[in-house]
Amino acid sequence: MPPFVPRKRVSSEDPPPAKRQARPDNSQAPQAPAPRAPFHLSDSDSDSNSSLSDAPENLKDNVSEESEDEEEDIDWEDAIDTKSSATTPTVAAPELQDLELTLDQNETHVSDLLDGKKGPSKIERQIRIQTHCMHVQCLLFHNAIRNAWSNDSKVHEILRKKLPEGIHKEVKKWRIASGLELPEPKPEPPQSKKKGKKAKKNKDWSDESERLEPGQPDMSRGDPIIILIKVLVAYWRKQFRITAPGLRKYGYRPVAALETAITDFREEEHDPERHGERIADLDEFRAIAERMQGSRDVGAQLFTALVRALGIEARLVGSLQPLGFGWTKGETYTPVTPSEDPEKEEEPETTEPETDVAENKAPAKNKRKQFDSDLPFPIYWTEVASPVTNEIISVDPLVLSNPVAPFTDTDLQANFEPRGAKADRAKQVICYVVAHSSDGTAKEVTTRYLRRRTWPGKTKGFRMPLEKVPVGPRGNYIAFDWFGMVMRGYQRARKSKTAVDKLEESRDLQPNQPEKKKTTQTADTLQSLRTSTEFVLERFLRREEALRPGAEPVRTFIAGKGARAKEEPVFRRADVLKCLSAESWHKEGRQTKPGAVALKRVPIRAVTLIRKREVDEMQRQTGEKPLQGLYSRDQTEYIVPPPIQDGRIPKNEYGNIDCFVPSMVPAGATHVPLPGTVRVCKKLGIDYAEAVTGFEFGSKMAVPVIQGVVVAAENEGLLRDAWKVDAEEKRKREELKAEKKILQTWRKFLFGLRIMERVRDEYGGGDPDADRERDSHNPFAVQKKKKREEEADDDGADQEMLDQESSYNAFDHGGGFLLPGQDDDADDGLVVENHDQQRSQKGPSQTDVDDADDSKSFESGGPSADSPPLSIPSDSDEEDNGKDEDSEPEYAPRSTRRTRGR
DNA sequence: TTGCACCATAGATCTTTGCGCTTC
């Protein structure tokens, strides 16, 4: 259950909202935890991810199911349900590429809203957040699967076999140079002939190494693995053919496009160009390795496999391209218009109607090589760990012009970060970069690829930001990292961390702090003054800021050039005062000193309807926008209300007392912030005023938050004692009620079981069709049906079950029911008081007669009409059959009232 | 290349006292 945030003026529970903070807290309590909903969802998902690693198809089902379980909000369930059902067919394929299909229903909402020129509503934001989170997890899991496939020994074998002799030699060379293998055994002669110098060097070194340390790496020309990797990349670029589109972000599509896409996907024969590349299983992956063609994504995956096949530790890196959660251009689907840009003609696969696709097919075939050529950055690549230095080398086998980026070269690594107009157009983003290791674990390596390794950098707006979760007393927060939590299921255990892990975590994955712009003592620029913490121009003052009266400029700044040059005084920031309106000061427990003149006058910001009307009215009268004065702290003083007299609490025009800060409580009075104190005060007959501790805003209204009361200090003890007694009574009442409810539920449950058992015994069971058939001939079932039709306001499953009870009871003189005498246990605590009476009054047969006769008569007569205290339908069947659906059957007056109420 | 204007976007801040229905 999401936390219930009472938007009540009488705040009856929970810690006092901290006036000002209270609103953010409260209004964002739904907001803050609301984004958390996906977190919870994801939480379980990530768990399921890890546990489901063998069953990819189930994952998405799980995701949606769990989300339904955990999301209480009905709208949400709907949304998710829709999503999941829409996704399911897609999901069946191991390729997760078309999760964007999931948004159809929601999209309708969104576009409706956007038509109205309003921003997205909270729920729409939630939907996007949910979608984003789900998509991220699906992509993550997809990558985990591909990573597992890239580990396949058969795939390795296939790729190894294809390597030409030259590459094998390079590998050998690398092994020797890295000290993984001793050089002398045999391969020298041919090698030394080819590259005499190097071979000689190797030889020299090896000779030495024999004497000293065998297996010492030769680092004289840098890490030997870099040479090998470059060779491999060159080989791969030559051999691997890009014949299918890879994953990409399309953005949220219009409903029509989605529907077309879904139908097309479901009904048409699979066409990689339209539906994306589909690799159903490992066998197909092996086949692709054999053919050496596919999307560039698969190309990178297979390249990773190749590197692994050579015994080098390699990670498959995926830069997730999930649907986002914002409303920027990047999240909006932009249909590809082939005619516009010849370069894009190879992209006909999107969601264009059949005709378009047909048109585009021919040119696409001709330019098969150009799939995804509009994507300037790779989505998958490889991280190779040097066995010598344990450093990570990033390798993009197919896309970038600088394919190999050693860890030392941060610029080259930052080349993997999508940026620029082209990337923008292609909706390429960086938000979560995850490296999957050969042992199946994965770790986030985004930092490495951010320019200057500075957060949030380009991930801003595309990655779930850290969320501040309030903890403990007010003002304390912890940062909640959603993605960190998702990754927990994939991470390598702390104790199994490798040397590579440790090294990179202490170096390349350490984020840099954003450089604070050093306060340059050089000449002023507009920019430097704007951001300066020391100086300021008057025009850069904020709405709530004003210069201290009499503040002297320290120098002047000349803005503009030539004829437009203008001198402006430069002031010290220290001379800037924060100002607030009189109302705002009031909320801080302060008032303006008599005679204070506003330092600044600004237009009134009216939020509530009433204030808006007032402002409009004033504007109409005066013809100009009404202004309000702002005052600095110096111009205000504490509000010290006069001490109370004779225990009377002063009240404001709304009949309560402002208590925004403790100092606003008058001397001689005490604030008792307990819920329900008003009633106690009334009972005790002491004077009180409800304490307004803040406001909540919503629906163009400001609602005061009331927390307890202010009473005379001498009454405090009395009030608290009485409140304790009252609260205790209340607690007991509620406990009793809850207990009753529980017992009631159990009883119904047991009856149900007994009935079921009985029915099974009598008629056999298990076949619903047969049951239905039988029902049509069963007079009691027919009667039940009829009765249900008569009772317009029946009450769902419960009622139905109870009806069932009565029917069967009537039929078999007790049936599966607890008849009086046998039901002591069940009734215990429920109808104790009436037990004797009911037993003496009617026996089982009586019950049966009543029941079988017609429950209607009972209803119309009403138990209370006959004999209120005795008529409590304590007999289980009667009572249930009567009309009590939920609770407190033992209180005849209540049931009477309720009946009358209807 | 630098400084600036301008734009898009996200996030923070400010705002300051109902209404109608149901239950008890």
Added chain:
DNA sequence: AGAAGCGCTTTGATCTATGGTGCA
């Protein structure tokens, strides 16, 4: 009959920070 309780709906205009682009 009338008091008390509860749900409604989660604003929204404005300002500020930030980063990108284009121009001089």
